Amino acid sequence: PHTPKPRQTALDKIDAILDLLAVWRWTLGDLLYHLFRLKDEQDEDIKGRSRRHTKKLEKFVRGESAQGVGYIIHAWLNSPYTKVTTNSPDTKLTFQLETPYEEIKPTKA
Numbered sequence: 001p002h003t004p005k006p007r008q009t010a011l012d013k014i015d016a017i018l019d020l021l022a023v024w025r026w027t028l029g030d031l032l033y034h035l036f037r038l039k040d041e042q043d044e045d046i047k048g049r050s051r052r053h054t055k056k057l058e059k060f061v062r063g064e065s066a067q068g069v070g071y072i073i074h075a076w077l078n079s080p081y082t083k084v085t086t087n088s089p090d091t092k093l094t095f096q097l098e099t100p101y102e103e104i105k106p107t108k109a
Contacts, residue, residue, distance in 0.1 A: 008016075021031060036057070040046055049057075059065055076082055084090045 018028075021028065035053075037046060061069060063069065
């Protein structure tokens with residue numbers, strides 16, 4: 001007889017994704033970078049995204065997902081994990097318009 005699988009919680013699903021990233025030796029930053037990047041190493045537009053990849057990105061950035069971009073940014077800005085130590089040089093980079101965005105690593109100071 002077929003035994004139904006126990007329901008996976010959101011945290012179970014996150015752990016499964018993190019396990020897969022570990023197998024590929026990717027960080028969460030690697031995943032997000034490659035998921036959203038606009039240009040390749042030759043500064044050309046990214047080509048070859050699957051239709052599924054494109055549709056998921058479009059739905060998310062257009063605000064058609066259950067949890068939109070604003071929620072994610074709010075979570076980053078209010079997360080206890082994003083606080084940079086007071087003596088870190090990164091505190092001077094956050095939200096500085098003169099600093100290229102590629103050089104700003106933390107979400108907030």
